[in-house]
Amino acid sequence: METYQRNSRNRQSVLLDELPLAMAYVPMQRWGNLYSPEEGFQRATIFRDLDFPFHGKGGCRR
């Protein structure tokens, strides 16, 4: 299957140091770094950036 893999133009990152202190932030997702549709279907997300398998403890990435 053909895959359409184009990243959004706006994929540069923001430095944490530049942000005001004592605020909570959720980084905005950016398009790109995708699995193929077939692999995404198996992994239950097409976004590699959002693929956090559960291993019984938090904060880890496979």
Added chain:
Amino acid sequence: MRYQKKELLNYINVVSFAVVEANLYLDTHPNDEAAIEYFNNYQRARNQALREYANAFGPLNLDTAVINREFIWADQSWPWQLEG
């Protein structure tokens, strides 16, 4: 015929999932050109596959159901029914 029934159904599931993923992303990024392109591409692939499936094995949804003189939906085998 490009695909057998099972493969075509799997293909429809795969592209449908891709379309929904792009749909959810677009909810929060409505102007993202790359995501719009992805959505349009896989939506087209999905619609095409649903039409192909309907023509060969009967409709999966109302949008691809074509009634000529008789409504045969209830008499066709269900998508999850194994043949034979």
